[in-house]
Structures are given as C-alpha cells and as structure tokens.
Amino acid sequence: MDVDLRKLRYFVAVAEELHFGRAAQRLHIAQPVLSRQIRALEHELGVQLFARDRRSTVSTEAGRQLLEDARPLLASAEALHRRVRRAAHGRPTFTIAFMPGIIVTAESRALAARHPDLTVGVVRTSWNDQVEVVREGRADVSYVRLPVDQRGLRLRPLFSEPRVVVLPADHRLSGKESIDLVELVEERLLQDPDAVPEWRDLPNRSAEPNPLARPALHSVEEKLEHVAAYGGVAVLPLSTATFYTRPDVTHVPVDDLAPNQVCLAWAEGNPSPLVEEFAEIAAARYAEVTVLAGNREEADETLGDR
Structure with a gap:
C-alpha cells in the first residue's frame, strides 16, 4: 500500500490538536474536507484512528501508533525535498546546527578549507528543535545535548x-563554591523536569502551587530574564551559563548533577559523504581540546607542588 503523505499530514494535525475544527484551521482547509480525508485514510489502513463524539476527539491505540511513526516519516520526506531543492541550485551546501554555548567556527572553517566550492552555513537551535533541524533537512548535522529522541x-x-x-x-x-541538588528543593524550576530528571526525582520536593503555570520558555535569554526577576531557577550546561554574562544572575556548580553529554547528530537517511567527514573533523577537534585541557591541569598541579 502506498502512503499518501498529504493524508498523513492531515492526520498528524488532528492527532496533535484532538479537534477537527482547530486542525482544519491550522491546515487552512475546510473541516468537511479534513473529515473525508481522515475517513479515507482509516479505510486505506483498515483501522479506526480516532474515537469521536459531540464533545471530544480521542486517538485510538492505532492512532497513537501512527502518530509516533508518521512524524519521522514526514520529517524524512521534508528533508528529501530540501536536499533535492538545494542540489537544483548547483552549488553544494552544508549546514551545521549548534546550541548556545557551543562554538563551531573551527570545524566549519576546516570543512570549507577542504572543499572550496562548498557553501558552509550555520543555524542556531534550542532544546526544543535541536534534532528536528536534521530530521527536517534544515541542517546536515546538529550539535545536540542529551537526552534526545x-x-x-x-x-x-x-x-x-x-x-x-x-x-x-x-x-x-549565590557565591557558594558548589551545592547539592537537595539545597534547591524549595525552588521553582523553570524548565520541563524531563530536561533535569534528577530534579524530578528529588525526595520531599514541595509540589508547585500550579505546575501548569510554568512559563513556556524557548530560549536561554528568556530563562535568564525569568531567573533575574525571581521567577525561578534554571539548570544549564556550564558553557551556556558562561556564554551569557549579566550582572543580575550568577551560576553555581551542582555536585550531584551528572555532566551534560554533547553529541553530533545527523539523519540516518542523509547520504552525503560530507556528514561522515564532518563528524571526523568534530571528533578530532574535541579530542585535541581534551588533550590540551589535560596538559594544562597537569601543568597546574606541577606548579602547585613547587
């Protein structure tokens, strides 16, 4: 059976909105047209995707499974479309996605030096879209902070x-050399607890008066504004915290938080040999940085013994 990507896009909109009217508005189509397309998809698949009555729309088990599989399929199709469009323009391109606090200048210059005819670009991401940029083909590689899907x-x-x-x-x-996470038990975390699972598992943590009131923050700048205004605290990687310097906020190491792991990510379906080449460049660069840091620490210890 051939899968109709348009019907899949319609289905995802309904599954995310759980409301045919809102989904139709989002897709800029008439609601009866959307309903017919969903019924046609259910007929093609031989399953019921939604349970509907006058008051609600609920995904069935089959609908939930299709939503899980449809998102990466649609992202892969979009990535294919982007790569084909870029190829049609003649000059090859390579786009690197990075998160705040991570500097990719050395790697991008190294790749450009190896391929003078290649246009190397960069795009800034956030916690919310760090993997979507490669799934959708907006970037060839992305520096991501775990955990990710x-x-x-x-x-x-x-x-x-x-x-x-x-x-x-x-x-x-403020001003302490370091703290334990339990010392923050009474604070309000500005992030989704899934981003800081150690926080979620803290014993004796007071329930937030209204967890739904946590602000939707999409950038580091927004988090820092809320911290400065006594809206709560935020947990960030050290490089991100030091990248944004401002006098009204400070950062303190947390001894019992596991380190943040940074990886290079790319889509499995990206056939470009430049991806593997860039991955080697990035890995070699950070191996060199680690060696240099180790040598500095060893030199500091030697000087300290004198």
Whole structure:
C-alpha cells in the first residue's frame, strides 16, 4: 500500500490538536474536507484512528501508533525535498546546527578549507528543535545535548561538561563554591523536569502551587530574564551559563548533577559523504581540546607542588 503523505499530514494535525475544527484551521482547509480525508485514510489502513463524539476527539491505540511513526516519516520526506531543492541550485551546501554555548567556527572553517566550492552555513537551535533541524533537512548535522529522541538519527559523542544552576545574583546560595541538588528543593524550576530528571526525582520536593503555570520558555535569554526577576531557577550546561554574562544572575556548580553529554547528530537517511567527514573533523577537534585541557591541569598541579 502506498502512503499518501498529504493524508498523513492531515492526520498528524488532528492527532496533535484532538479537534477537527482547530486542525482544519491550522491546515487552512475546510473541516468537511479534513473529515473525508481522515475517513479515507482509516479505510486505506483498515483501522479506526480516532474515537469521536459531540464533545471530544480521542486517538485510538492505532492512532497513537501512527502518530509516533508518521512524524519521522514526514520529517524524512521534508528533508528529501530540501536536499533535492538545494542540489537544483548547483552549488553544494552544508549546514551545521549548534546550541548556545557551543562554538563551531573551527570545524566549519576546516570543512570549507577542504572543499572550496562548498557553501558552509550555520543555524542556531534550542532544546526544543535541536534534532528536528536534521530530521527536517534544515541542517546536515546538529550539535545536540542529551537526552534526545534518537529515532532516525545517528549520534557521535563529542564531549561532556558540568551542569550548573543559574540563580539571581543576590540569592541565598549565590557565591557558594558548589551545592547539592537537595539545597534547591524549595525552588521553582523553570524548565520541563524531563530536561533535569534528577530534579524530578528529588525526595520531599514541595509540589508547585500550579505546575501548569510554568512559563513556556524557548530560549536561554528568556530563562535568564525569568531567573533575574525571581521567577525561578534554571539548570544549564556550564558553557551556556558562561556564554551569557549579566550582572543580575550568577551560576553555581551542582555536585550531584551528572555532566551534560554533547553529541553530533545527523539523519540516518542523509547520504552525503560530507556528514561522515564532518563528524571526523568534530571528533578530532574535541579530542585535541581534551588533550590540551589535560596538559594544562597537569601543568597546574606541577606548579602547585613547587
């Protein structure tokens, strides 16, 4: 059976909205047209995807499974479309996605030096879209911070770094050399707890008065604004916290937080040999950085013994 990508897009919109009217508005089509397309898809698959009554729309088990499989399929199709369009323009391109605190200048220059006819570009991502950029073909590779949904991806570990808590500059814990996570038990975490699972598992943590009121923050800048305004605390990788310097916030190491792992990610279906070449460049660069850091630490210890 051939899968109609248009019907799949319609299905995903309904499955995410769980409301045919809102889904139709999102897709800019009439609701009766959307309903007919979903019924046609159910007929083709031989299953019921939604249970509907006058008050609600609920995904069936088959619908939930299709949603899980449809998202990466649609992203892969979009990535294919983007690669074909880029190829049609003649000059080859390679796009590198990076997160705040991660600098990719050395790697991008190294790849450009090896391929003078290649246009190398960069795109900034966030926690929310760090893997979607490669699934959708907006970037060839992406520097990602674990954990991520690894379906349809290949990952190359690069380095790890400590995580710190970002606090208002005059916070009671400000200026401490380090703290344990339990010392933050009464604080309000501005992030989704899934991003900091150690926080979620803290014993005796007070329930938030209204967990649904957690603000939807999509950038580091937004998190820092809320921290500075006493809206809560944020846990960030050390490089991200030090990249954004401002006088009204500070950061403190947290001893019992596991380091943040940074990997290079790319789509399994990306056939470009440049991806593997760039992965080798990135891995070699961070191996060199690790060696240099180790040599500095060894030199510091030697000087300290004198």
